[in-house]
C-alpha cells in the first residue's frame with residue numbers, strides 16, 4: 001500500500017483493507033459534480049456509498065487520499081482492476097454541480113504534484129493514455145471502458161482542455177526537473193492623476209511587480225482617459241536595486257478617441273536585490289492633465 005506524503009491520509013474502511021491489490025499503471029482524473037472539500041468527500045465515501053476514488057482535491061488545493069494506490073478503487077469501471085492485475089489510480093476534484101467550471105490554479109498544482117509522485121513511485125510513464133489499457137495519464141471520458149454505461153461528461157470540457165494544455169505538460173516538466181513558472185495578476189481601479197510630460201511609477205496591488213532573483217515575462221495594460229487623439233504615450237519597465245535604476249526600452253503608443261487602451265510588455269532577468277517597476281508618461285495636447293483609470297499587470301515568473 002502506498003500513500004502520497006503530499007496528501008492528507010483519510011483512509012476509507014472497510015474498502016481499504018478488503019479490496020483487491022492492483023499494480024497501478026494509470027492516473028485518471030475526475031470532477032465530482034459537487035462543491036465538496038476533501039473532508040466532505042471522505043464522509044460521503046465512508047457513509048453514503050461503497051464507491052470511492054483514491055484521491056480528491058479541493059478548490060484550495062487541499063489533497064486527500066482515501067485508499068492506498070496499490071488497492072483497487074471504484075471510480076474507473078473496467079480500469080479499476082484489469083484481468084492482468086493492473087489498475088488505474090483515480091483522483092476526484094471539487095467542481096460545480098454541472099462539472100463545467102475549470103480547475104483552480106491550486107487544484108492544478110496539486111494534480112501536478114500527484115502526477116509526478118505517481119511517475120516516481122509507480123513508474124507511470126509520462127504520456128497520455130493511448131488506449132483504455134495503455135499506461136499513462138488521462139481523464140474519465142477518454143475511453144468508454146473507463147465509464148459505467150460507456151460514456152460520461154466527466155471531468156467537463158474546461159478541465160479536459162486544462163488537462164492537455166496545463167496539467168499533463170506540468171507533470172512532464174516537473175518530473176523532468178524543469179521549474180514551473182508562477183502566474184500572477186494584479187489590478188488596480190483607483191484613478192491616478194497624471195501630469196502631461198512627466199514620468200510616474202504606477203503601483204498595482206503590490207509596490208513592486210516582482211521581487212528577487214528570477215526570470216519574468218509581464219504585460220501591463222492601461223485604460224487612459226483625457227488624452228487628445230494622437231497624443232504620445234510612453235511606458236518603460238525598470239529594475240530598482242537600492243537607489244540604482246536600470247531602465248528597459250521605452251515602448252511608445254498613441255492615444256485614440258475616447259478612452260485609450262495601451263499595452264506594454266517586457267521579458268527580463270533580475271538579481272537577488274532587484275525589484276521590477278513600471279512607469280508611464282504621455283504628452284497631451286496643450287499640456288492638459290490626464291488619468292490612468294484602470295491598470296493591470298499579468299505575467300509569469302520563474303524564481304532562480
Ligand SMILES: [Zn+2]
Pocket residue numbers: 029030031140152154155
Ligand atoms: Zn468521473
